[in-house]
Amino acid sequence: MQSISPDMQHCIDDCLHCYRTCLQESMNHCLEAGGRHVEPAHFRLMTNCAEICRTAASFMLSNSPVHAVVCAACAEVCKACADSCEQIGEMDECVRACHACMQSCASMAQGAGQGFTQPTPLQDRLPM
Amino acid sequence: MQSISPDMQHCIDDCLHCYRTCLQESMNHCLEAGGRHVEPAHFRLMTNCAEICRTAASFMLSNSPVHAVVCAACAEVCKACADSCEQIGEMDECVRACHACMQSCASMAQGAGQGFTQPTPLQDRLPM
Amino acid sequence: MQSISPDMQHCIDDCLHCYRTCLQESMNHCLEAGGRHVEPAHFRLMTNCAEICRTAASFMLSNSPVHAVVCAACAEVCKACADSCEQIGEMDECVRACHACMQSCASMAQGAGQGFTQPTPLQDRLPM
Amino acid sequence: MQSISPDMQHCIDDCLHCYRTCLQESMNHCLEAGGRHVEPAHFRLMTNCAEICRTAASFMLSNSPVHAVVCAACAEVCKACADSCEQIGEMDECVRACHACMQSCASMAQGAGQGFTQPTPLQDRLPM
Numbered sequence: 444m445q446s447i448s449p450d451m452q453h454c455i456d457d458c459l460h461c462y463r464t465c466l467q468e469s470m471n472h473c474l475e476a477g478g479r480h481v482e483p484a485h486f487r488l489m490t491n492c493a494e495i496c497r498t499a500a501s502f503m504l505s506n507s508p509v510h511a512v513v514c515a516a517c518a519e520v521c522k523a524c525a526d527s528c529e530q531i532g533e534m535d536e537c538v539r540a541c542h543a544c545m546q547s548c549a550s551m552a553q554g555a556g557q558g559f560t561q562p563t564p565l566q567d568r569l570p571m
Numbered sequence: 572m573q574s575i576s577p578d579m580q581h582c583i584d585d586c587l588h589c590y591r592t593c594l595q596e597s598m599n600h601c602l603e604a605g606g607r608h609v610e611p612a613h614f615r616l617m618t619n620c621a622e623i624c625r626t627a628a629s630f631m632l633s634n635s636p637v638h639a640v641v642c643a644a645c646a647e648v649c650k651a652c653a654d655s656c657e658q659i660g661e662m663d664e665c666v667r668a669c670h671a672c673m674q675s676c677a678s679m680a681q682g683a684g685q686g687f688t689q690p691t692p693l694q695d696r697l698p699m
Numbered sequence: 700m701q702s703i704s705p706d707m708q709h710c711i712d713d714c715l716h717c718y719r720t721c722l723q724e725s726m727n728h729c730l731e732a733g734g735r736h737v738e739p740a741h742f743r744l745m746t747n748c749a750e751i752c753r754t755a756a757s758f759m760l761s762n763s764p765v766h767a768v769v770c771a772a773c774a775e776v777c778k779a780c781a782d783s784c785e786q787i788g789e790m791d792e793c794v795r796a797c798h799a800c801m802q803s804c805a806s807m808a809q810g811a812g813q814g815f816t817q818p819t820p821l822q823d824r825l826p827m
Numbered sequence: 828m829q830s831i832s833p834d835m836q837h838c839i840d841d842c843l844h845c846y847r848t849c850l851q852e853s854m855n856h857c858l859e860a861g862g863r864h865v866e867p868a869h870f871r872l873m874t875n876c877a878e879i880c881r882t883a884a885s886f887m888l889s890n891s892p893v894h895a896v897v898c899a900a901c902a903e904v905c906k907a908c909a910d911s912c913e914q915i916g917e918m919d920e921c922v923r924a925c926h927a928c929m930q931s932c933a934s935m936a937q938g939a940g941q942g943f944t945q946p947t948p949l950q951d952r953l954p955m
Contacts, residue, residue, distance in 0.1 A: 498626040761874055762871060764872065
């Protein structure tokens with residue numbers, strides 16, 4: 444029976460930690476601090492980051508044959524959220540969680556732990 | 572106040588329809604039919620497709636500044652799910668829902684309705 | 700093959716409409732209006748309501764044997780969200796979506812469309 | 828600034844552990860073992876349990892004013908899933924995760940860590 448590799452288990456840990464940190468911080472620290480912490484673009488990124496981290500974890504937990512593309516998306520969103528948190532300030536825990544998750548997911552997207560190769564870019568594959 | 576464009580509303584419709592179709596079919600038709608319908612790779616794709624469609628819808632509903640990368644991932648997963656459903660057979664409704672969602676999401680990923688440009692490929696941007 | 704009853708399909712529609720309305724309004728109207736619209740208790744209810752509506756829809760789409768208890772929870776959260784939206788004002792679309800979903804879910808929790816009987820209250824069943 | 832109580836943090840841990848265990852086991856062990864492991868009622872409960880655990884965690888992470896009713900629903904679903912796993916057999920890890928989450932959520936539903944009182948039953952409150 445196929446099992447989840449240690450690298451992938453580690454990435455799932457990072458995703459769930461980042462999900463938890465971003466959701467808790469946005470719904471507690473940000474809402475209660477107000478001001479720039481509820482600026483729409485920043486708050487949306489926090490919410491989006493929690494959501495995609497949770498989704499990437501689900502893909503890996505299900506041993507998905509297409510997890511790489513979702514991990515790649517998660518790495519992108521984590522990077523955007525970390526950048527926004529750095530600009531806002533007082534969000535060190537989120538920045539750390541986003542950076543760790545970005546690194547794990549980027550590595551997973553490039554085939555860590557499963558011998559996946561980088562998928563062909565979307566525009567070369569889909570009939571549009 | 573910024574509003575969600577008609578193209579994006581249409582893509583949200585397609586995502587939620589595909590989410591609903593894949594989840595309902597997997598949890599009803601596939602589980603009850605058994606056999607090849609619960610073959611691990613196929614069933615995981617159905618589950619994954621429902622999940623990413625729901626997530627892509629959430630990104631667009633929240634006017635996310637980073638929805639394009641998630642829509643691109645959603646288009647990939649929809650394509651994989653549609654291919655698997657075609658191979659399994661008796662899954663015409665899923666195939667149609669996945670194809671429609673794939674087209675909308677691929678178009679959204681390339682900037683439809685918002686003047687987004689195609690994002691730089693992940694490997695050119697992230698420090699890895 | 701067991702199918703989803705028309706009453707349940709209608710309740711799924713109401714849940715997904717309420718999910719969509721609450722998420723879109725919170726992430727667009729509320730964040731952009733600011734002030735009382737991002738007051739923590741109100742904003743959390745909007746977020747919570749979107750989440751439980753989506754979850755209740757998933758339970759029904761999967762023909763869950765335990766959807767009644769989740770529909771009951773969804774009805775409660777919709778009621779709390781509708782009350783909060785009425786107090787805040789300018790949230791008529793949310794109020795309508797929450798009321799419709801509350802009614803459908805409460806009816807589903809009491810056995811509409813499936814002959815379910817009201818489950819025994821939690822405190823009479825769980826060893827605590 | 829209001830913080831999440833240690834009891835609630837512990838319940839969030841239990842919910843995310845149960846989510847992770849049920850999703851991973853259903854999508855790996857159950858799909859690969861086949862037979863009674865993909866029997867519709869059992870497989871749906873595994874899927875439902877993962878979903879409500881994730882939702883209950885989100886409510887608590889957001890310091891939701893209405894988390895009690897969702898924790899109560901989560902306790903019910905965990906109980907049903909644990910019972911089904913015991914009947915199917917070879918699912919000891921799921922049974923343990925479900926029991927732990929059921930206990931935490933039932934306790935949280937009755938007001939642990941926040942002084943909440945048991946909510947009035949649905950039928951006494953909603954106009955139907």
